[in-house]
Amino acid sequence: MTTALWATATALLVMAFACLWRADAGPTLQDRILAVNVVGTKTLIVLALLARIAGHDFLLDVALVYGLLNFVVTIAASRFVETGRLRSETPR
């Protein structure tokens, strides 16, 4: 069973490097943001796999924080690309 988990983690690492190529080559900023978001999702899954392989449950907490940060960073970056500012357009 551990072998299957290791194989999955290795395959995900190889795919993450392929996504990293897109983050380098992607012609526009949104392509790079999307590629980094996909790499972050794969890292989240690898962290969950490592938590199950090594038996450390705290790695699941690390994966949760990583996923939340990935989400917030991607939303903030896409909003910044769209409007040029981080705050909302509507007056308070």
Next chain:
Amino acid sequence: MTVALNVASVLLLAIGVTFLAGGTVGLVRLPDLFARAHATSKCDTVGAGSILLALALQDGAGVGDVKLALLALLVVVSGPTTAHALARAAHRTGRVAWRRDDPGSVGARGSTAPRSRP
């Protein structure tokens, strides 16, 4: 019972890796941001969800299963949301979706130079 759970777990791992590989191929090969976001959002959601489900099927119940469920919920909610935000940002900043009869808008490096229209 344990054997059945292990078989289901390995099967779900294989399904997840297949979907994630499809999403990666889409991210690398497709010509446009909209197509890439389309491929990666769905494939990453399904692949990550099935891998996390496979992890939850192992080793019986525990506190880790709750965290895995939270992770799956986060992935399912955040994946399509980020893809939508990125596609909306690209659309509002004036990017036009790739069309087959318009080779000038192919997004890969080295092929962005517009060819002469017939």
